[in-house]
Each structure stands twice: as structure tokens, then as C-alpha cells.
Amino acid sequence: MTDLSTTQRPDSPIEKAAHLLRRKMTSLGGLSDSIIRDVKTLACDRIEISANRPIVKENERCPQIYLVEAGWVFRSRGLASGRRQIVNYALPGDILCSDSLLFETSSFDFTARTSVSLIRIEAPQGPELFERHPGLAAAIAWTLGQEESILAERVVSLGRRDSLEKLAHALCELEARLSAIGQMRGRTIELPLNQEDFADILGISVIHVNRTFRRLSEEKIAEYRKGAVDLLDRARLAEISAFDAAYLHYDWVALQR
Amino acid sequence: MTDLSTTQRPDSPIEKAAHLLRRKMTSLGGLSDSIIRDVKTLACDRIEISANRPIVKENERCPQIYLVEAGWVFRSRGLASGRRQIVNYALPGDILCSDSLLFETSSFDFTARTSVSLIRIEAPQGPELFERHPGLAAAIAWTLGQEESILAERVVSLGRRDSLEKLAHALCELEARLSAIGQMRGRTIELPLNQEDFADILGISVIHVNRTFRRLSEEKIAEYRKGAVDLLDRARLAEISAFDAAYLHYDWVALQR
DNA sequence: CGTTTAATTGACATTATTCAACCCGGGTGG
């Protein structure tokens, strides 16, 4: 852990992460300063977690929230008979455990997929949060809203799209989310996901992931390789999955283009 | 529409709905009064919507939120080729469009499944909401958190449970949510869902819903009939689906038992 | 009554899973 109270240079990690967070939240424009201020005041330390380590386990208490500074985090649930479902993944600029100030425990596991650095934010729970830190409260509410929206879209994918549509949709989402934080290089998505991770995100078997990637590759739409996916034909990807980025609520994305 | 400003008797509909809402939110105990006060102050009118009518359509603006007083509301997405996925359903005491004060538009349809009465709440968007109405802000954040958690659980169901487990889990959830608002009579769930609705919630075909109900009925676990499902063996249902109500965050449910 | 809507059933097609084998590149230790 690194004590942050003394390291608040203008481009300190916390400052950068806070701005990454704020950048997504244009619809709360008027609270921007308040958000940054709350984050800076309440951030207490920095935590480094190495790859494939648990961050919070199911039913464990976690009375604080984290702002992801770097790395990929999975939120998942393990079922009997070895099944696993990855519910969501958090990227830099995302808030982790955003519901932990509202509820006692989380019913999911949080795991570091890569090595991860987190900024720990210690805020009061319940009433005080809303009365004394409207900026942070807004950031949490916004994050919950966006997460909720992403999950709703994932429910649609898992419920009513076939494997090709699921994969195409997931790739479009990855591209959009990584673009939003400036982590896309050209048409290549760099990601720490192997095919088993894809399987557990899409709710299909590893082998089927492989076959589905092959279909995409045969049609020169996208190509999987270790640590990356090349998007050869984004238009087709979006078409296959009827992708519409509206659910991510990056209002500024629309403006940017 | 009924004007509410004059009809604030102690047991007025709005008062009852607000208490239903607050009752779920024990973890925000200290804000209880504030929540009720905000709801009462900001509630502007009451809307009645008849069965199978849209309330808000995809991509439509909706700059207010609603508190459900009576009836069932579906939040769903229609896909090409006639597919539909019901993402979630709202019951009395639930907040509708809880993200509409954060985002411009919703990317889902809201439809009244039964005739529905809603209390319309007109609150400021963005900054003002958090600075001037912490009670309502907390209620919204709490609702978003609970919804998010319910959706996460649904992702697990859709991704990694087979049809029997999916149905069993859905029935357990229905029982828990209806109990929470005092709408369970004995072991019977009264609901306005036909088998097609179940199909669109579970992400399977109507016919398969039928077959799955038959399996449950053959084993004397649950029985579907028009407008209701009888739970003959709740223990088995919970066992089949590994149901754990923690994700609903009705902390008081645990205490009550 | 006839008409409509939902539920039910069987036969068959499709999709996805499981199992088993094999490949391939990157360590690791002899």
C-alpha cells in the first residue's frame, strides 16, 4: 500500500483515475468538481494486487469502494460442478464494489485478472454519504446506473442472442469501453482474456468460443490471438449483433464522432 | 391523472407506496424520514395505465421517475426476428426509470403487463438532485443497486443454469419479492405471467417452458396454472437452483425469520 | 355456440456440449 495523502501532484495516479471516472459522466457535468474533490479527500491508499488473486470474495464484507487505476477485474460467481459466470469486468476508471456503501455484503467474487492497482476510498456508509458527499454519491449512483445498464444489455445477449451474435456484441462492447479510456490501438483490442474467459462471459463452452471465433475469422470479421483480438470489419460486427452503444451512456461518444 | 397535492391523508396511496419503498431499504435506515419527505414533496400526480400498454419506449426521453403503486411492469427489449427479452419486472414499491435522472434516454421498453398505477415524481436532474434531495437520491441509488444485483443474478441464470434451474430460480425470486411486499398467499404465487412471459424472462422457448413446468409438476415441486403457480416443495426449488436470497438485499428478511 | 387465445404434445432440426485426441509454443530440468 502507498500512502496517498502526500502524493497529490497534479498528475498523481489518483488525479488521473478520478478524471478518467469523471470523463464518462458528462450528464452530471455540474458535479464534476465536487466528484474530484470528494475522491481526492476520501482516497486513503493505493493497493496493488497481483494477477489471478481474489480482491473480495462472495459474502465477504467490504465497507469501502475502490477506483480502478490500472488492470482488469472480473466480477464472477462460481457454481457447483465447476461452472463459472463472469458477470462483468471492470477497467481503469471504473468503480469497484459500488454498492458496498449501500449493502452489507456482495454476493459475487471480485478477482484481479491482471495485476491491478486500486485506489481505496473510505467513505461513510448510508445517510452520511448522501448528506455530506453529494459528489461521491453522484459518482456511485452514476456508476450503478451504467453498470445496471450494461448488465441489462448482457441479459439480452445471454437470453436471446446466439453464440455468434453474443461474441460479436461482446467485441463491440469491449472496443467501445476501451476506446472510452484511450486503450484502443487502431483496430486491435488488447486484452488479458483467454478463450475460457470469453466462454464464462458469454455463457457458452470454451470449445464453442473457439468455433465461433473461427467463423468470424473465416469471414474475415475478427481474429483471435493470444492477448488480442483484431477487428477486421467492425461494421459487420456491429451489424451481426445489432450493436448500439447507447446503453453505455457515453453521451460524449456521440458528440465526439 | 389525479392531482395528489390535496390528497395526502395518512394512508393515501402515495404514503403507502413510499412506505413500501422504504421498507426494503433498511440499510439506509437513517434516511427514512428524508426519503418519505422527498417522495411526498416531489410526487406530482398519479397515472393509470391499462394492461399491455407501453409506458416508456426505447430511446424515448423520460425526465422523471415513477413509483409503482400497483401492477406489474416489464422492462424489455425487442430484437429483430420477433425475439424479445424481458430484462426485469417491477412490482409495487419499486421505482421505475430509476436511471432517468442520470441519463438522457433508456435503451429499453417499459410496458404495463397488468393495469398499473404509478406515482409520478418530478425531481431535478443531475447535481441538484444530489445536493437538495439526499433522501430521494439515496432511494434512487439504493434501487439502482438492488436492480443491478438482481440483474447480475439473472446473468448467472441465463449464462450458466439449465432450463430447470432457471425456472426454479425465477420462482424462488418471485416468491421472495412478492413476500417482501405482502403479496404471497400461502404457497401460491399469483402472477399475470403466461408461459410466453416466462420464456422471455428465462431466455428459452415457450415450448420448453411448458416442458420444464411439466417436469416440476411430475415431481410435485411446483404447478403452473393460469394466473398462478403453486409451490408444492419450496425446499426442492431452492435446492435445484441453489437459491440464496442474499442478492435481493432484503436484510430484514433474514431478521424476520 | 363459434371464436380466440393459451397450453400441450409429438416429430424433427438445430445448436451447443461433452469427450477425446492432437497440436503447438514456451518453459524447465537434465
Added chain:
DNA sequence: CCACCCGGGTTGAATAATGTCAATTAAACG
């Protein structure tokens, strides 16, 4: 330097789960 091993990744064949189509029944309603 090579043999081995290991964690993915890839492939095919057999199987199971679920979907589609088509026809039938049942209940609900004017």
C-alpha cells in the same frame, strides 16, 4: 541442447439440450 511437460488452443465425432414446426386440446369469452 534436447526431452519433456504444461497450458492453451484446435479438431472431429457422439450426445444432450433446446428450438422449430405443425397439429391438437382446453379454457375463456362474447
